[in-house]
Amino acid sequence: KIRFEQFSYSIEADEDLPDEIRMAPMLIQPLVENSIWHGLRNKNGEKKLTIRFYVKDQQLVCEIGDNGIGIRQSINERSARPQAHQSLGIANIRERLKVLNEKYSMNSSLEIVDTSEQPGSNSSGTMAILRFNI
Secondary structure, three states, rough: OOOOOOOEEEEOOOOOOOOOOOOOOOOOHHHHHHHHHHHOOOOOOOOOEEEEEEEEEEEEEEEEOOOOOOOOHHHHHHHOOOOOOOOOOOHHHHHHHHHHHHHHOOOOOEEEEEEOOOOOOOOOOOOEEEEOOO
């Protein structure tokens, strides 16, 4: 909130979540950081970040969504200028999920979608969706 004007966020957890769920640490933080740095930073006007936890098909689902410029536009803008920094956050998450799946058969996944490309959507932004077996 200090860096941006018109910034709001919400963290939501469905009431039917189990009392205790264990999740590998540091999987959500890089996704939240990416939403802020790559999606919301370059957006004019109101900036919204939403983190939501719920259960679907015996999996814990964590959605990190923003109303930023969208992942496609962010990638296009980054490729148009020289990079001094190589982002490894998403690659690290994917590697950690791969190890968790191989070692513990967790059936974890990460999906990142540009919300403007979703059927019926009329807004920009990005949604990162983490799924874990409960």
